[in-house]
């Protein structure tokens with residue numbers, strides 16, 4: 001929900017939230033034809049910005065959308081927006097749609113991409129959930145197969161994730177974890193999954209059908225820096241149910257421990273490895289912002 005601290009930028013111009021509107025003929029709206037990024041800023045500095053801009057570029061390349069602005073120009077716009085927000089920390093949504101075109105699906109009718117930036121405070125997860133952990137379920141909604149629409153593309157087509165989140169809401173759960181068509185763990189509706197077994201850190205390989213999360217990558221690096229063995233592999237519900245610890249990672253949730261999966265209590269929550277990596281994660285934020 002927008003509030004007085006929300007600031008927007010569309011196609012190069014800072015606009016008030018109430019004036020931040022796009023055409024009904026924008027193919028982002030008509031067909032979900034576009035890409036996006038969710039970026040955090042701390043201490044008025046965007047965190048891991050170059051990684052986000054690189055992923056946006058990769059997503060746009062797959063869809064053959066021209067970003068219209070260079071990474072440097074987008075970076076400058078983001079910094080301007082952060083200053084304008086007057087907030088020490090918050091969330092930035094960067095969206096690039098195919099642009100305005102005819103009603104038909106054909107992208108060639110779209111002349112120019114629409115580029116949107118929104119900076120807004122994050123509605124943070126309740127502190128008790130952060131400390132005690134969340135309850136998750138394995139969703140009946142299967143992740144879109146990699147050979148249909150590669151989940152590495154952070155596109156405006158998030159219906160798969162929305163359906164999983166709706167299922168979690170209906171079940172009174174905090175989050176839903178999706179499986180792929182072969183029954184392997186992929187990811188949550190907006191986060192990656194990690195589990196700990198025998199002092200090793202495991203996470204589904206991206207090719208199972210997960211976004212190559214920027215927080216995921218950082219967690220893998222931090223764990224390896226601490227001498228922890230990290231394995232990216234095919235994981236099943238069995239692995240999750242029998243894990244010593246598990247947690248989710250994402251720009252929005254940062255790192256959040258899981259206390260319960262499908263009614264089964266996780267061995268330790270938050271576990272020792274979670275605490276170690278979470279501390280290293282917070283240290284990185286302090287150092288980089």
Ligand SMILES: Cc1ncc(COP(=O)(O)O)c(C=O)c1O
Pocket residue numbers: 038161187188189190191192210211212213214215216249250251252
């Ligand atoms: C489907 C999905 N998986 C994982 C993530 C976590 O990725 P990141 O750490 O880059 O925010 C997100 C959030 O962007 C997401 O939408």
